Amino acid sequence: MCNRRTTSRQVFAPILMVAASALILAACGRDTETKESPPRPVRTTTIEKRESLVPLTFTGRVEAEDEVSVAFRISGRLLANDIKVGDRVEAGQLLAELEPQNELSGLRQAKAALSAAQGQLTQARNHYERQETLLAQGWTTRANFEAATQARQTAQSQVEAAEAQLSSAHDLVSFTELRADAAGKIIATGPPAGEVVQAGQMIARIARQDGRDAVFDIPAQMVRSAPAGVQVTVSLTDDPNVTAQGRIRQIAAQADAVTRTFEVKVGLTDPPAAMRLGATVNGRVEINSGPTIDIPATALTRINQQPAVWILDPSTNVVAARNVEILRFDQAQVTVSQGLDAGEIIVTAGVQALHPGQRVRVLGSEP
Known part of the structure; x- marks a missing residue:
């Protein structure tokens, strides 16, 4: 029994030693291969922050600067x-x-009332003058004279009231x-x-x-970001070559109850004749969105299911991945809102063949 066990160990021991030696040699070969592989060539750029102008375009209509309902x-x-x-x-x-029949009738009545009042005034004046002469000669009493004076003043007031009614009647006819x-x-x-x-x-x-406005319905966030007195380029929708310049002169104090947008009026400076009232126009304005970071679209990759870039450490020429947040992008350029700082170096070419901790060689420099 003991001889069999001893024989088995003697048979398998050399096999295990050979297998272990092969694994050690393979691992050493991989390390040697990794250490000896040349740095991967890449292109890089240095991050810079720049002031960014964001173009905004809205569709509106041409209205008169001053409208009145009659x-x-x-x-x-x-x-x-x-x-x-x-x-x-x-x-x-x-x-x-x-x-105008009713108003003309009122005018005739007012004229008749004035004629009657003027007749009474003439009679009252004559009576006053007689009483004044008789009082001076001592042939009448002062009471009679005062009554004549009162009658004259009353008749004068009636004439003035009749003249006012006649003027009002004339106004009604003109209305x-x-x-x-x-x-x-x-x-x-x-x-x-x-x-x-x-x-x-x-x-x-x-x-x-005396003037024309381009009127637009603008979302609230755009109204808040638009600086005061910003210049707006307005063009006809059906003919973009017909343009005019203008500035925001009025913003509605309250949002529309249905659309929740604010009516913005842009006063046009010397609008062409083709910009007729009611014409559909496009308004374009550029708003400063503050310092932004723009990178080439080729620098963008995807790591952990999120946008990312490769950051180069210039002291070791080793790259590391970093996720970033995208503000906007197009086919050639990407605007990054978070994740990068000015002065950092990112890889712009060869990003798809990199892995974390890899050593690279910047094209145009010594390896």
Whole structure:
């Protein structure tokens, strides 16, 4: 029994020694191969921070800088309303009329009342003058004279009241005519002729000719980031070659209840004639987003399912992976928001063949 065990050990011992020797030699060979492999050539760049201008584009419309809605001051039935959208009007031009029968009747009554008051004033003055003469001669009493004085003053007041009523009647007649208060273009109209309208009801909306605005609906975060007085380039949507410059002159104090955007008005400087009222335009503005880091798109790789770059240690020429956060990117350039600092060196070519701790050789320098 003991002889068999001894024989087995004697047989397997040399085999185990040979296998162990082979493993040791293989490991040594790998270490030798790793140590002797040349550094991988790469290209690098040094990180710099630069001020970044972010272009923003919005679509809006052209409106008059000053619009006014015109309406009658009194209620009545429309007798004539021939204005149309797009018509040009001049200051003082007749736009619409109301039926004036009631107002003309009131005017006639006011004239009659003034004539009656003037007749009474004439009679009261004559009586006053007679009483004044008789009092001086001693043929009347002072009580009669004072009564004549009071009657004259009352008649004078009645004449003044009648004159005021006549002036008011003239105004009411003039209110039956609606005239433009400034030159411009009709951009909206109200009820047609024949309808009964109320005082203050819009009959026409006039865009005055003293300026134009480009109006945009802007999200709240963009409104907060836009500096005051920023210059905006406005161009026609259907013809980008037609452009005008402008500056933000008004921002709505309250957001729209439905869209939650703010209405922003851009005052246009010398807009071309092609930018007609109601035209669709694009507004472009560049906003400074602060210092940013831009790197070539070729430097970006993916490690741990996240964007990353290879950082080069210039003292040892060894690379290490680092995850970064991307702000925006295109085919040629990537803007990094976090993960890199100015002065660091990153690999821009050969990133796909690297692994952590690998020694590299920067092309154009000594190995």
